[in-house]
Amino acid sequence: SYELTQPPSVSVSPGQTARITCSGDALPKKYSYWYQQKPGQAPLLVIYKDKERPSGIPERFSGSSSGTIVTLTISGVQAEDEADYYCQSADFNNTSVVFGGGTKLSVL
Amino acid sequence: QLQLQESGPGLVKPSETLSLTCTVSGGSISSRPYYWAWIRQPPGKGPEWIGTVYFTGSTYFKSSLRSRFTISVDTSKNQFALKLSSVTAADTATYYCARQVGGYVPDYFDSWGQGTLVTVSS
Numbered sequence: 001s002y003e004l005t006q007p008p009s010v011s012v013s014p015g016q017t018a019r020i021t022c023s024g025d026a027l028p029k030k031y032s033y034w035y036q037q038k039p040g041q042a043p044l045l046v047i048y049k050d051k052e053r054p055s056g057i058p059e060r061f062s063g064s065s066s067g068t069i070v071t072l073t074i075s076g077v078q079a080e081d082e083a084d085y086y087c088q089s090a091d092f093n094n095t096s097v098v099f100g101g102g103t104k105l106s107v108l
Numbered sequence: 109q110l111q112l113q114e115s116g117p118g119l120v121k122p123s124e125t126l127s128l129t130c131t132v133s134g135g136s137i138s139s140r141p142y143y144w145a146w147i148r149q150p151p152g153k154g155p156e157w158i159g160t161v162y163f164t165g166s167t168y169f170k171s172s173l174r175s176r177f178t179i180s181v182d183t184s185k186n187q188f189a190l191k192l193s194s195v196t197a198a199d200t201a202t203y204y205c206a207r208q209v210g211g212y213v214p215d216y217f218d219s220w221g222q223g224t225l226v227t228v229s230s
Contacts, residue, residue, distance in 0.1 A: 001172070033216040035155075042204055042220035043155060049212065086154055090214030096170050097145075097157035097214055 002026065002091035004100035011106040018074040020103045022087030025068055032070040033088040034063060036081075037102075043086060047072060074105070082107045110135040112205050112221035119227050120199075126192040126226060130205030137186045138163040143208040145217060146179060146190045148201040156201075160208055160215075161188050195228045202226075 004024040012018045022032065032050050035043035045054050047063035050070060060075045070089075074081055087100040116128035130144070137144060146158040159169035161179045169177055178191040192199060202225045206217040 030214060031212055031216070035217075042223050043217075044220075045216065045218050048209075048216050048218070054218065088155075088214075088216060094214055095168075099155045099157070102154045 002096070002098055004087050004089060004098055006085075006087060006100040006103045008101070009104045009106065011108055012077050013108050014079060015076055018077050018081070018105055020072045020074075020085050020105065021069055022071070022089075022100050023069045024089060024098075024100075026092045027065065027068050027070055027089060029092075030089045030094070032063070032065060034061075034072045035086045035088065036083045037086065038083045046085075077105075077107055079107050081105060110207065110219050112207065112219060114203060114205050114221045114224040116203075116224060116226070118225060119229065120195050121230050122196055122228055123194055126190075126195050126199065126228075128190045128203055128205075128224065128226070130188050130190075130221060132186045132188075132207075137181065137188065138183050141210040143210050143215065144181065144188045145206045145208040146177075147204045147206055147217070147220075148199075149204065149223070150198075150201040155204070158190070197228050200226065200228045 034047040036046045037043045050065045051063040062073045084102045086102045111133045113131045120126045143160045145160040149155045161167045161181045167179045181188040202223040204223045205221045207219040208215045
């Protein structure tokens with residue numbers, strides 16, 4: 001089955017830039033989306049259509065795409081950004097929504 | 109503001125059928141271009157999309173789960189429901205309902221319920 005691959009963890013200090021990648025062979029032909037999930041909470045959409053920010057999401061969150069890799073960038077990381085982040089897209093035939101395995105962002 | 113709320117039992121015995129309902133408030137379940145989805149997340153793991161229903165009643169599922177899941181919609185109550193038959197311990201997870209935004213490749217989920225933990229145990 002189709003998979004999206006993310007690094008298990010990323011660590012940064014407050015104020016630094018965090019980059020979380022997601023790779024998948026179908027990504028060049030699909031939109032990607034990013035969700036933030038804090039403990040005990042539902043996932044929250046932070047990036048849609050590769051690089052768009054929903055209303056209410058801080059400008060420090062941005063998305064980019066290059067070939068089979070999409071990247072979530074958080075500039076000027078704050079302590080409140082510590083969370084799990086999941087990418088989402090679909091398989092080649094668009095028959096199944098797929099989530100990445102998740103990346104735990106630690107703010108040291 | 110759109111809100112989704114899951115309801116159902118927190119504990120189900122192995123081999124039984126799990127039934128969950130999602131009540132949508134602050135918006136109509138018949139609104140276009142929205143679909144309505146169920147997503148589950150086993151403890152310590154990532155989300156897994158289960159399936160989706162449109163207000164017309166049409167559904168589609170993750171292929172590996174299709175045989176055991178049923179999703180239905182009741183527009184008069186602004187609700188949609190999930191049924192899972194023959195549950196096993198592997199079905200223990202937090203189950204979320206979500207609004208799915210259609211028209212993109214692929215669709216995405218812009219509003220989620222708080223989730224309900226379902227444990228399968230005798």
